[in-house]
Amino acid sequence: MIKIGILGGAGYTAGELIRLLLNHPEAEIVFVHSESNAGNKLTDVHEGLYGDTDQAFTDQMPLGEADVLFLCFGHGKSEAFLHEHPVPGTVKIIDLAQDFRLEAPGNDFVYGLPEINKERIAQAQHVANPGCFATCIQLGLLPAAKLGLINQDVSVNAITGSTGAGQKPTSTTHFSWRNNNLSIYKAFNHQHVPEILQSLRQVQGHLEAGIDFIPYRGDFARGIFATEVVRTDADIETITEAYKAFYADAPFTHYVDKALDLKQVVNTNKALVHCDKFGDKLLITSCIDNLLKGAVGQAVQNMNIMFGIDETAGLRLKPSAF
DSSP states (O other), X not given: OEEEEEESTTSHHHHHHHHHHHTOTTEEEEEEEOGGGTTSBXXXXXXXXXXXXXXXXXXXXXXXXXXXXXXXOOTTHHHHHHHHSOOOTTSEEEEOSSTTOSOOTTOOOEEOXXXXXXXXXXXXXXXXXXXXXXXHHHHHHHHHHHTTOOOSOEEEEEEEOGGGGOSSOOTTTSHHHHTTOOEEOSTTXXXXXXXXXXXHHHHHSOOOOOEEEEEEEOSSSSOEEEEEXXXXXXXXXXXXXXXXXXXXXXXXXXXXXXXXXXGGTTTSSOEEEEEEEETTEEEEEEXXXXXXXXXXXXXXXXXXXXXXXXXXXXXXXXXXXX
16 A cells, blocks of 8 residues: 655645545555644545545654655745655655746656656656646647647637635635636736746747736636647648547547537546647647646546556546536
8 A cells, every 4th residue: 555645734635635545446644734723633624525534634744654745735835845844765755836847956856747757757756746727738738749830829728716726715716706707817927837838848849939828717616628729730630630649548638529518527637638720720628627637636646657556546537427
């Protein structure tokens, strides 16, 4: 069994992670750390776990008892935590924040997008889990990059559910503001753009183009639905065949021959991609569940790869029929 420690255990991502790991055939949760909830049952915060566990939060951090640590902190806190708390070298780390996603001198974290980095993840001691918007948008664009098509700025629009903003209520996440509403935030300046560019450059070999990304807040809880527009003269048959080939061995990412719906991926670790051609404009649609393929589902997928077990273990989740 893989022994697991979870730090930052009270948020949405940690709750989803615990739910997955409790049903994982090879996983055992050793501890879930939360100073503010120490002594409380996990079900006091993550109420969907009633009947699944009697485990409690702890303020202790027995780091050496785990085979792998999941860092579920807010952005900027993982790097500080690791500076203050040395982790035994035998313990693997999967960070769900953005602290280590960009390559830099001294950063040994492997970028955890299995569709392009599976071999590196399998050898990694430390993995930086991709961002949710970044995952959805990259999976839409990477096959086009493999074809060498990203030569002009790409227009991207994507809408995310309210869980993407975390569990703590804010002025733009509470129900009365979010319901029946739509808004833009961080236009052309979203923090996930650099990691998208990094992966496109990796796959295409060079990149002069930019990403013109406009994110939207949606009035739903889960999921990301994105459209990407690439200018190209390549024919749609060549493009679709390339997309199918690119994801032929990816167990959770699939090219679909017809238009997508967000409900096809919610509550699953799937990513779906579809392409249409309008003159010289290639319209790519991609969608994921932001908490699963966009966060902890992908993190568990990375854990499976790191420990050499079935990549899909604990992740064969089914969408709702309605």
